[in-house]
Amino acid sequence: MGELVWYFPDSIEELKEIVQEEGVVVHGGGTGLLRGDIRRYKGLVDLGKLGFSYIKNDGEFVEIGATSTYNDLVSFFKEKNTKSILYKSLLESATTPLRNRITIGGSVAYFPPWSDIAGPLLALSSEVYLTGSREGWFKLTDYVQSKELKKGTAILKIRYEKEKDSGYSHHFRAVRNRVDHPAFTITLLMEVSDNREIQAATFYVVGSKDRFKKLTVLESQVIGKRVDDIHVESLSLDNVEFYGKVQFSPEYQRTLFEVEVKRGIYKILEMVK
Template sequence: MNNLNWYFPKTIKEATDLITKEKVLFHAGGTALLPRNLDKINGFINLSDLPLHYFKKENDTVEFGSMNTYANIVSKIYEIDSENILLKSLQTSADTPLRNRITIGGSIAFAPPWSDIIGALIVLDAKILLSGENNGDFPIEKFLQNPKLKQNSLVTGIKFNLSNWKSFSYRNIRTKKDMPAFHIVAMLKIENEIIQDSKIIITGTVNRFDKIIEVENYLKNRKIDDIEFSQIEKLVDVKFTGKRFSDPEYSQKLVGIELGRGIKKLVRNL
């Protein structure tokens, strides 16, 4: 047993002040904190009373407070953009009861290798909203690359623009309820049967996530009829650790096949 203090701040300011004074962690849904060794901390700052459950849409910009659960995000995005990549990425993540508990804030702060949210946020060029020592909007990639940003700061929300690019999400799972060995997200801008642009991210790799620039370059300005899907497969070169349950060599083969298939399906369904 560990004696933890529980704080229930009512304002963001109170929360970010507390984090500087105590050896504490922010608690959102708690699902990522439970398995942790809590010996090194002496308390939690519970965020549920903060005004971070909000959802805003202004023109094409969407903003979610960090206390929104996966289930909330899925149902809210569904109403405004049923083809959204974030929706596709999260709607089968974990399981129904966990999606009712996992928050975007906790998920982004924790960002495990099997994260289902990171890839979508990267391809959406999402901004992470921070309060505290670091204040303001930070591009998701910058946020992930610089762990110091999290220091004494609270993720208060995410912001991204809706997009009409075509997208797909593929989770490599053994059973329907599984943490993916890897997750592919891709968005393609297609006009006049030509791929104008694309963004492709694979999460779960040794680098946590990889941009598949080779494929992005290959697709750029290419007519969809000219795409050789076997070529796409060959261009994917990412590595996996296999630390958990997946065979890294197999994942490496699979990731190319599934990216090729995903793109094929996208362009054929136009």
């Protein structure tokens, strides 16, 4: 096994070629690749020179460059929109020095069950821009579930429709203390019309047995209803199961999930009132 080879492409064309080689993986600056021996790869492609550390907010979409870090997003939204679900979910995620390294692109490519950004990006119906063996915008949900889309591609940017983040939102992390890796996260987004009718509800749990799940049973009980007509306590829940983790047992995670998803919905309803 020879020494690991680093590539620092300064053009997308260069990146496209390198990323399709066997055994080569993209490094945005994040920490995911460091789990396990990095020498299992033949080559690493550093995206640093390509200028994808931006966040754009003008126009229909919010567009985030793949090498933006969690703290980049937190700083951006601190100024522009503290109601953003991305601000709420990332503000408390991990620790300060880790937030300065974890990248959005890396989080999407790796998509670990403890990720704080997974739920929000899913709930926002995000899209990822790939280059390499595939080119163009792809649904995030498709990307994370497809081996084929991951082979020979690099994520350049992620986007979601701005209006999807303009409603009410709540993010919960199942942790033992504030810096803990979450055993799971819950992300709730709701759009409420002027006459207090819930027009849209997107609820996700990340970290369950199926990795992540859209809580369609819950969603269906609130969409179309008026805020004041919802009795949170009597909502039925989706059947979500958890593996035992170092943080909590499966039973306790289930209890935490049941309690916190309802608390989250309640909190959002309170925000509307």
